[in-house]
Amino acid sequence: MAGNTSLAAILMLLAGVQAQQSVTLSSQSLCAVTGSTVKISCKYTTPDYYSVSKKEWYQLQNSDGEERVLTYIPGRVSVSTWWNDCDLTVRDVRVRDSGVYNFRFRTSSSDWISASSGVNLTVTELQVKVDHKTAGQRKVKVICSSTCSLREKLYYNWYRRNMRFESHIRDNFILLNSKSLSDEGSYSCEVSDGSMWRRSKPVCKSQTWPVRQHQTEEY
Structure with a gap:
């Protein structure tokens, strides 16, 4: 009987120790x-x-x-x-x-x-997307987005044909003229919280703005 009691006490002690480890x-x-x-x-x-x-x-x-x-x-x-x-x-x-x-x-x-x-x-990864509500309109809204929720108060840079044309803006979108030849080319966005910049893959724009992944351009 005493042996069983001692064993039970040891098991309870070990269980207590285990509970304290987490x-x-x-x-x-x-x-x-x-x-x-x-x-x-x-x-x-x-x-x-x-x-x-x-x-x-x-x-x-x-x-x-x-x-x-x-x-x-x-x-x-x-x-x-x-x-x-x-x-x-x-x-x-x-x-x-x-x-x-x-x-x-x-x-x-x-x-x-x-x-x-x-x-x-x-x-x-960051993505450049066209707001479907503006597709086919003269002014097209192009958004820098992610499947993650991006925090507020970030800075954005925008690149066209691998050259920066918008810097340190607070909005995560730009408006482009869908009919303008000068707006032709590949686009990518860059985002920063003030310490490090992250950049999206480039996306191509055609005059009618079907957007497709750009396969050849490197950045």
């Missing part, structure tokens, strides 16, 4: 534009008397669900190491960085501890 992430999903910086806030907790033997961020690839442990790349991928912080920062994000990210750690007496669900990061 990972907390700031959000469940993030969306970012290519070239921007993404920060995932993270905290982990564990009793002081348990030493952390290993900790790492890993990514679940969208395509096959396979885990990929992140490699810390100076200047691009970094992790905060202050006390129990585990913030992940990824700079100059690319579309291939999309996926589910999670942090985990283990101690000398526990298996891996991680958040119940990771953070789903979606990275998308």
